[in-house]
Amino acid sequence: MYVEELLLKIPEWLSELDDWHKGFIRSISQQIAADKPLSTRQATVILKLIRQLHDLLIKQGWATEADLASMLHTPQYRHLPYESFSLPKECRYLGNNLLAFRFKAHTPLQEKIKELGTTTTSWFGEPPLTPHLKPRFDWLYKVWIVPVYRFNLQAIIDLIKDEHFNVDGTVSHYLALANRSFNQSSLFSIDETMGVILANVCDHPILAAWITEIAEGIPL
Amino acid sequence: MNQDFGLALTPANARRLLRFQQTFAMVVPEALLDLAMQDSVTEDDFDPFICEYTVTAREITQFLLDCKLRAIIQQNYHPSCSEVYVMNAVRLAKPQQLTIVTNSRQGFWMNLARWCSLDKITEVHTSLSNEVIDRRRSGVLIYNVALYDKGLLHKVVQHYAIEFAQCLVFENSRDFDMLIPWSLWAEALSPTMPNPLYARVVNNVANDWCNIPLHKFAAFYNVCLLPELISEPLIAKMLSDQMLLRQLRRYRLS
Numbered sequence: 001m002y003v004e005e006l007l008l009k010i011p012e013w014l015s016e017l018d019d020w021h022k023g024f025i026r027s028i029s030q031q032i033a034a035d036k037p038l039s040t041r042q043a044t045v046i047l048k049l050i051r052q053l054h055d056l057l058i059k060q061g062w063a064t065e066a067d068l069a070s071m072l073h074t075p076q077y078r079h080l081p082y083e084s085f086s087l088p089k090e091c092r093y094l095g096n097n098l099l100a101f102r103f104k105a106h107t108p109l110q111e112k113i114k115e116l117g118t119t120t121t122s123w124f125g126e127p128p129l130t131p132h133l134k135p136r137f138d139w140l141y142k143v144w145i146v147p148v149y150r151f152n153l154q155a156i157i158d159l160i161k162d163e164h165f166n167v168d169g170t171v172s173h174y175l176a177l178a179n180r181s182f183n184q185s186s187l188f189s190i191d192e193t194m195g196v197i198l199a200n201v202c203d204h205p206i207l208a209a210w211i212t213e214i215a216e217g218i219p220l
Numbered sequence: 221m222n223q224d225f226g227l228a229l230t231p232a233n234a235r236r237l238l239r240f241q242q243t244f245a246m247v248v249p250e251a252l253l254d255l256a257m258q259d260s261v262t263e264d265d266f267d268p269f270i271c272e273y274t275v276t277a278r279e280i281t282q283f284l285l286d287c288k289l290r291a292i293i294q295q296n297y298h299p300s301c302s303e304v305y306v307m308n309a310v311r312l313a314k315p316q317q318l319t320i321v322t323n324s325r326q327g328f329w330m331n332l333a334r335w336c337s338l339d340k341i342t343e344v345h346t347s348l349s350n351e352v353i354d355r356r357r358s359g360v361l362i363y364n365v366a367l368y369d370k371g372l373l374h375k376v377v378q379h380y381a382i383e384f385a386q387c388l389v390f391e392n393s394r395d396f397d398m399l400i401p402w403s404l405w406a407e408a409l410s411p412t413m414p415n416p417l418y419a420r421v422v423n424n425v426a427n428d429w430c431n432i433p434l435h436k437f438a439a440f441y442n443v444c445l446l447p448e449l450i451s452e453p454l455i456a457k458m459l460s461d462q463m464l465l466r467q468l469r470r471y472r473l474s
Contacts (some may be wrong), residue, residue: 097223119423124468132414132422148221151424178221183427185245188237190229190252197233197252199225203426204244205414208223210440213412215236217227 001067002078004032007046009062016056021049037079047075091165093174096219097208099156100143101165110137112159113144119151132205150203153178231259232286236439243436245428261285261312270335271308276300276449283444284309289360289386291442292405295393297455298444303332303364306390310360311336315386317359318342319352325364347376353383360386367391367400378408396458401467403434406441416441417468420461435459 012025028042038046050057051072057063063071089103103109117134133147148156157175160167181202189198199217201208211217227233234255241248261282266273280301284291289310295301310318318341320329326344333342341359345352361384367373381387389405403416415421416437419429438445450456457463 097221120421121423123420124417124465132418149422150221150426151422153221174222181222183245185247188246188248188252190249191226192229194226195229196226197229197237199227201223201225203221206418206437206440207240207244207246208225209413211225211227213410214440214442215227215233217225220224220226 001063001071001076003043003046003050003071003075004038004078006050006057006063006067006071008032010049010053010057014053014056016053032078035079038077038081039084040081041084043075043077043081047072089163089165091160091167091171093170094145097148097178097205099146099148099171099174100138100141101146102143103163103165109163110144112163113146116146116152116155116159148174148178149205150182229255231255231257232288235260235282235286239439243432245426265312266308271304274300277305277308279446279449280305280444281309281312283446284388285312287442289313289315289388290381290409291444292389292391292402292409293444294391294399294402294405296391296396296399296458298446298449299393299452299455301444303329303390306362306388307332307336307338310362310388311338313360313386315360316341317356318362319348319356319359319384320344320362320364321346321348321380322362322364323366329362329364348380353380357383357385360384360388362388362390364390364392366394373400373404373408377405378411381409381411396463397467397470399467401464401471402438402443402445403441403464403468404471406438406443410441413441433459434461434464 007025008029010025012022012029014022017025024045028038028046031038050068054068057068058065087102087104090101092100092102094100101113113135117132132149135144135146137144146152146156153175157179159165160171184202186199186201186204186207188200190196191198198220199211201211212219234252237246237248237252238256240246261278263273263278265281266277271277276298277300280293280298284293284306293301293306318333318338320333320342322329322344323346326346329344330339330342333339333344343352343356361380363377363380367377377389387409389409391400391405406413406416417434419425419432419434419437435445435447445459447456447459450459
């Protein structure tokens with residue numbers, strides 16, 4: 001018996017399963033039904049689960065003692081599992097109030113990232129406007145680029161914490177600075193030697209955009 | 221949220237920043253006040269036979285020049301601001317080429333160009349082909365077409381605004397209810413800026429923004445809406461957020 005065949009017999013509603021395993025069985029079943037191979041890590045988790053549910057599998061008649069012994073000793077797969085690769089979750093600051101999030105493709109996490117770009121009032125009504133930049137996926141570098149605004153700052157901090165994104169000192173420093181910038185005045189000074197006006201723009205995305213998009217300034 | 225920038229130390233930028241400082245929480249060095257007085261428009265820049273000098277004429281001309289002739293003027297808000305102001309500002313900038321797009325006033329604009337001694341560099345069209353755009357994109361464009369269709373605004377005006385770095389939109393006086401909302405012009409001219417309605421449509425903005433009327437943000441988009449020059453109470457009333465929303469709703473349905 002193939003490992004995939006046995007997994008398809010295990011119902012996700014089984015009370016012996018915790019929520020994580022239920023979700024795992026659900027998504028792996030879809031993968032198997034689509035005739036896609038398992039990864040080595042997925043195969044390891046399935047074999048561990050089979051070991052855990054050994055007696056139940058036999059009792060329910062989904063496999064015999066001999067099937068399980070053979071499977072756990074020398075597992076057979078419909079398709080040879082591919083080697084799993086590890087991609088740690090990381091967040092880095094790109095400058096210009098932009099954060100980059102890198103993680104292995106995971107639809108629920110992608111949806112959470114997209115939600116960081118939505119917040120509108122009912123002032124204008126329907127259809128809703130897109131008043132600002134939204135998170136987008138950069139296909140070249142395979143990262144999600146998220147603009148940081150006042151309205152999504154806390155959600156970003158929560159996401160980094162809840163999803164255990166690895167951050168460096170620059171990200172931590174930037175987020176703390178952004179948090180302190182609420183309602184602060186933007187500061188301007190002059191550098192006579194360079195012939196430039198230096199600006200520190202706080203909590204004012206329109207002024208920030210004016211500097212680069214209209215006044216031909218540059219972010220430092 | 222928090223970002224450092226550098227921009228050129230010019231009198232125009234100084235004037236723009238001082239204008240923004242009147243409304244928003246900004247700390248600017250006093251030296252910018254002195255800088256703002258330099259290279260400014262004076263009475264000598266106005267020929268009394270072409271464009272009479274007034275405070276309004278000077279302020280609007282200065283605004284257009286500081287915006288590098290990329291701006292939106294709606295005559296409804298500044299009735300004294302005629303096509304002459306616009307042409308005079310263009311004259312002061314000394315462009316190599318001037319292109320005017322107008323649907324029914326070709327003769328008028330050509331005469332105006334002649335009075336301002338700009339006729340040799342001026343062409344007037346009802347619309348621009350790609351060939352004309354290629355030939356004249358390094359010059360100034362004046363767009364003076366009565367528009368009623370929001371679709372054309374984005375299809376045509378935004379296209380011209382991308383091709384011409386110096387693009388002046390001049391909308392003649394009309395019923396306020398028929399006026400194209402200034403925020404739509406702003407979006408067409410500056411599509412990479414945040415939406416001009418940002419302060420109202422985004423949940424969670426700076427505390428004082430709730431009390432700042434939207435028209436105070438217009439200058440960021442080079443919209444020539446200078447409240448200090450508006451003394452007529454009826455026009456001042458038309459600056460309200462409610463009026464803008466009413467205009468937007470009508471255009472949204474059109």
